[in-house]
Amino acid sequence: xxxxxxxxxxxxxxxxxxxxxxxxxxxxxxxxxxxxxxxxxxxxxxxxxxxxxxxxxxxxxxxxxxxxxxxxxxxxxxxxxxxxxxxxxxxxxxxxxxxxxxxxxxxxxxxxxxxxxxxxxxxxxx
Amino acid sequence: xxxxxxxxxxxxxxxxxxxxxxxxxxxxxxxxxxxxxxxxxxxxxxxxxxxxxxxxxxxxxxxxxxxxxxxxxxxxxxxxxxxxxxxxxxxxxxxxxxxxxxxxxxxxxxxxxxxxxxxxxxxxxxxxxxxxxxxxxxxxxxxxxxxxxxxxxxxxxxxxxxxxxxxxxxxxxxxxxxxxxxxxxxxxxxxxxxxxxxxxxxxxxxxxxxxxxxxxxxxxxxxxxxxxxxxxxxxxxxxxxxxxxxxxxxxxxxxxxxxxxxxxxxxxxxxxxxxxxxxxxxxxxxxxxxxxxxxxxxxxxxxxxxxxxxxxxxxxxxxxxxxxxxxxxxxxxxxxxxxxxxxxxxxxxxxxxxxxxxxx
Numbered sequence: 001x002x003x004x005x006x007x008x009x010x011x012x013x014x015x016x017x018x019x020x021x022x023x024x025x026x027x028x029x030x031x032x033x034x035x036x037x038x039x040x041x042x043x044x045x046x047x048x049x050x051x052x053x054x055x056x057x058x059x060x061x062x063x064x065x066x067x068x069x070x071x072x073x074x075x076x077x078x079x080x081x082x083x084x085x086x087x088x089x090x091x092x093x094x095x096x097x098x099x100x101x102x103x104x105x106x107x108x109x110x111x112x113x114x115x116x117x118x119x120x121x122x123x124x125x126x
Numbered sequence: 127x128x129x130x131x132x133x134x135x136x137x138x139x140x141x142x143x144x145x146x147x148x149x150x151x152x153x154x155x156x157x158x159x160x161x162x163x164x165x166x167x168x169x170x171x172x173x174x175x176x177x178x179x180x181x182x183x184x185x186x187x188x189x190x191x192x193x194x195x196x197x198x199x200x201x202x203x204x205x206x207x208x209x210x211x212x213x214x215x216x217x218x219x220x221x222x223x224x225x226x227x228x229x230x231x232x233x234x235x236x237x238x239x240x241x242x243x244x245x246x247x248x249x250x251x252x253x254x255x256x257x258x259x260x261x262x263x264x265x266x267x268x269x270x271x272x273x274x275x276x277x278x279x280x281x282x283x284x285x286x287x288x289x290x291x292x293x294x295x296x297x298x299x300x301x302x303x304x305x306x307x308x309x310x311x312x313x314x315x316x317x318x319x320x321x322x323x324x325x326x327x328x329x330x331x332x333x334x335x336x337x338x339x340x341x342x343x344x345x346x347x348x349x350x351x352x353x354x355x356x357x358x359x360x361x362x363x364x365x366x367x368x369x370x371x372x373x374x375x376x377x378x379x380x381x382x383x384x385x386x387x388x389x390x391x392x393x394x395x396x397x398x399x400x401x402x403x404x405x406x407x408x409x410x411x412x413x414x415x416x417x418x419x420x421x422x423x424x425x426x427x428x429x430x431x432x433x434x435x436x437x438x439x440x441x442x443x444x445x446x447x448x449x450x451x452x453x454x455x456x457x458x459x460x461x462x463x464x465x466x467x468x469x470x471x472x473x474x475x476x477x478x479x480x481x482x483x484x485x486x
Contacts, residue, residue: 036154040416040440042416060417063153
């Protein structure tokens with residue numbers, strides 16, 4: 001399984017890629033594998049304000065449904081419309097075209113609470 | 127937890143193993159949607175060896191099965207199979223099952239894995255002394271070969287002329303050197319066969335099938351796709367859509383409930399239900415929004431609870447959320463608008479005719 005080392009990871013199996021004050025958020029390859037075929041993704045409205053750990057949507061796979069949790073506090077600036085028509089991208093390209101939201105990070109210190117790639121790999125090895 | 131004789135084969139093939147009916151079973155390999163499409167478009171193989179096989183023989187075999195099941199077993203002739211069910215005295219369903227007539231007073235009964243012990247005990251209770259009743263579930267492997275290319279795949283391995291076996295018929299035959307029951311049955315709505323043979327031969331049969339089906343893109347299919355395939359056809363699953371709290375008439379199984387048959391378990395209660403009329407009915411529902419109805423979700427109308435989803439999934443063929451569930455009789459008519467409570471969101475759905483997937 002692939003876990004890029006330039007990302008931060010949450011215990012809820014989200015990843016975040018930080019560029020300036022904008023974070024791009026998705027679910028990890030491990031998470032998509034556990035869920036199986038993703039068929040619907042429900043995302044928040046642009047402008048939605050999220051607390052870190054707050055649910056921002058759901059991902060429905062054939063077998064199970066899972067909440068999505070924001071790894072940081074901030075405001076949603078963009079959502080990935082492509083995955084609403086092609087949800088399989090969440091399975092196939094978890095870290096690229098399968099991203100979910102972009103969020104303007106209001107408290108960058110929270111990034112320190114997230115896991116680096118080694119810590120995340122340890123978490124899922126349990 | 128039990129394992130089928132093919133457990134190691136599933137693990138090697140990348141199967142994700144989950145507990146089901148007391149067995150460690152593969153829920154998926156390549157992914158539910160891909161496996162589903164393999165069966166609809168080509169051919170897939172299911173290991174369903176977890177299911178139970180009972181053998182009923184002896185002078186009283188027919189009268190015993192007539193008494194304990196709701197369909198008319200006397201309609202069978204050797205080489206024919208029948209879908210049926212057993213009921214408790216109060217008409218609640220013990221299990222749904224298949225009866226294969228092998229010869230006069232010689233039958234095989236196929237039951238759900240999770241019910242093997244319960245069924246065996248229930249049937250043993252009303253057994254007459256002249257009936258020989260055996261549980262050969264552990265010694266019997268069962269593979270389902272399903273899909274438009276199933277016949278061509280299996281035909282490579284046998285001299286039996288498969289095209290001549292009608293639906294719900296079976297023959298005893300040799301498939302790649304293994305004596306087996308070849309049955310033209312399945313749980314997918316596709317052309318398909320189910321083969322019953324000794325467990326010890328399971329790996330040999332599996333490998334032969336995959337070699338034969340290679341050119342058609344044959345693939346192993348897990349329980350996940352088994353569920354989406356059967357649900358598109360509106361087939362009941364014991365434990366979800368039918369159980370001891372549901373009766374066959376409200377479950378849409380009136381067609382296998384032969385009230386004209388002489389005395390059988392639950393007959394008088396079923397007659398009474400039929401006379402009084404049903405309170406609720408199992409129906410198919412299609413969700414209008416992008417979401418998946420799931421087991422246990424409430425069905426409502428005008429803000430009132432009118433039923434429950436018993437099975438729900440995403441239909442890979444229709445690309446929609448579909449569900450089966452019990453609703454009050456007044457909401458059970460085709461085209462009735464109902465609502466399904468999807469984790470707090472009330473979503474519009476329509477009652478539709480089953481099967482969801484209309485073939486040809």
